[in-house]
Amino acid sequence: MAIFNLHINGKEHRVDVADDTPLLWVLRDELALTGTKFGCGIAECGACTVHLDGEAIKSCVYPVSSIKSSKIITIEGLSEKGDHPVQKAWDEVDVPQCGYCQAGQIMTAAALLKRNPKPTVQEIDNTMHGNLCRCGAYHRIREAVISASSKI
């Protein structure tokens, strides 16, 4: 066990965990930030996607010891009022079915649009490829990314 000082959603957090603990479980078990989801544990489904210094990462395989001073943003911290353009587009397009994968989808999309505010459909598809949606809501996920892109 070791002490880690983490910068998450604009706040400092101090956790005492084993240094190989994936960020996902620090968020969920230690900090009660349960918006970030567990789906596969091997970075294949994307449900656990968060931002590390603005880049989308799979938190289920990212050990807490590697974070150091990097800034983490989770779905809870993406916007203060839940009104990030991607979140708004997700509601307007009415994307969620079961909803379980959507936080990860939103985080991947938000990172994409930060890096590339006007992606082509092919760029969207390639970036979103790492996020599974078992309900098959892909058409609307794509539509919502395009919609958010037009408002950024």
Next chain:
Amino acid sequence: MITLNKTSRRDFLKISSITGGGLLLGFSWLTAEAETPVIMNQTNFTGDLGFNSYLSIGTDGTVTIFSPNPELGQNIMTSFPMIVAEELDADWSKVKVVQAPLDTVKFDRQLTGGSGAIPHSWKRLRNAGATARYLLIAAAARRWKVDAAECTTSNGFVVHAKTGNKLGYGELAEEASKMTVPADVPLKNRKDFKIIGTPVRNLENRSIITGKGVFGLDFHRDGMVLAMIQRPPAFGTKIKSVDAAAAKSMPGVIDVITFKNNVAVVGKSTWQIMKARKALKIEYEKDGNIESTTDHNQLFASLLDSDKATVRRKDGDVVTAFKGAAKTIKHEFQCHFVPHNPMEPMNFFAHVRADGVELVGPTQTPASAREATSKLLNIPEDKITVDITRLGGGFGRRLKYDYVLEAAELSSIIKKPVKVIWSREDDMMGGSYRPAVRYRFEAALDTQGNLIGYKLRGVGINLNNSTREDNFPSGAVDNLLIDSVEHISPITTGPWRAPVTNFLAYAEQSFLDEVAFAAGKDPVQFRLGLLQKARTNPAGAIKYNIDRMETVIRQAAEKSGWGTKKGVSQGFSVYFSHQSYVAQVCEVEMNGKVPVVKKIYAVSDCGEVINKSGALQQVMGAIVDGYGHAMYGKLTFKDGKPEQTNFDQYRLIRMKEIPEVEAHFIDNGIDPTGLGEPALPPTGGAVANAIFKATGVRLMNQPFIDEPLFKTMKSF
């Protein structure tokens, strides 16, 4: 926010007291006919007055409705209240929905499965809304001293046009609660629907997109422990010995408990117990047949020729028909087991106390879970509560309650509140699969290409009846024999979205395409011809609606420009399941030698569409699901062990692999007939038939990706 815990139970009571001054309307979910609404006020509301559920209208105009059925993405928490709000003429922005806990006294059919929730509750919900509206009008008319017949309602107000009087429902709720409830109330003409049939956004969107913890895995109770369970890795084995010493000494581990064939590692945090579980040393021994996929292939071959099949339907005389046929066609189709793979792995919270049991989590079937828990722990059902969280997908997996029982049993042993968590590997290895099936179809044609004989034999592994003997084309063929054989295996199976039909429809629709081809007929005209035969000269009982099926066929042909397009190959499919009818046309283009699925048209007749947005989700999602699993779905076994255990080996469809989907609905005003599943079964057949048209290759097995046609695009 869903009710999850005791805090929310207090919310339940608070809601009751808020509405004490308002209108609280109990209505029966049991039978639409026997509905006897009961009006209550705070003084006589005790929570147990023989009513079955309620909607309430607070003095602030807020309309609250309890939603009994588990929500797993079928959007029931939005479509149920839409129906109530429609008849009530409510202001949609003031409607609130609360997930109800299990209550078999108040609610009937509190489960999610069979695409049955809306068909079951349609009339009950309408009556509830209409009754409340009637009372609000009566209260307003009395206050204004006018004839109730002169009053109208709109968007949460009662209006009297002549005098210009207007009052909000909240202002009338208390008075309405003292009015006499009418025996029956008129329902709206569907021409006047303002909410039903429109696109309404999911009421839980905001919670979902801001990461609120609404799912079972998110549930937390102070003082609870976490557990992960090691189950036998191979079907047909049991525990021989357990050495838990190393695991027990690892940080954060509270205990290691062996019960039945389970070894549970109990601890404080998920990562700690995941690591400790890997340190378990467990030996297993044989406890039944150890089966591999290769064994199943042989089994299928021999059981297709079995003389012990169960006859499901027999019309006319197939032996004579086949003897006298001008042409016969015979094909076999096979699929693998597939896991459900809901994105939220299995989990459940259980707290077995001296005075009762508390269960919380994602389940499609809370009542069965409680009943089984009661039997397992020998605790009466009325001492067991079940709170239903939002489900991160179900697809049938959470109709089983094995994971609920494990949590309950473990809690009873360790005498602590515990949340049992499954990993993805646990889930994929956990033994609830769509059964592997093989079908043999045979057809006899006369010299004019008429279908005069039809045989279907299904062999299913742990699937009692792998056929749907009364579905089309039964009734359209004079000589018909449908039978089935079951193989009992230690590899456990369960209902998977559109059970049986999820594969049978593909096989049947592919076969009919092949028969049409052999008869030299257009696939659409061939099916219409069979329906005409069923209408004019039926063979045996007809248990589907010929007109509805014919309509979706014609509409799908029209919408897709069937037979008129150049440069694309089209495939047709139509299927009746869960009382609804869906026809699909798939379009394929060639990329060199590889067929590429570009677009799927769907025309669905599910009767009245409640939520246009939710309905489109169901159809588009079901098509992606049906296509994805036809294309990639495969779980194989070696010596009883699943060979694919996570998404790096088990392929699910991803965004760049989806075809365009164009979905249409038949607007016929028939009472709703279900939509969670019906759009899935036709998809595999439409795709396979389009691929046949494009390439001349008939795909006989799923997943398609394993066929030589696709060998250049094997990789993920």
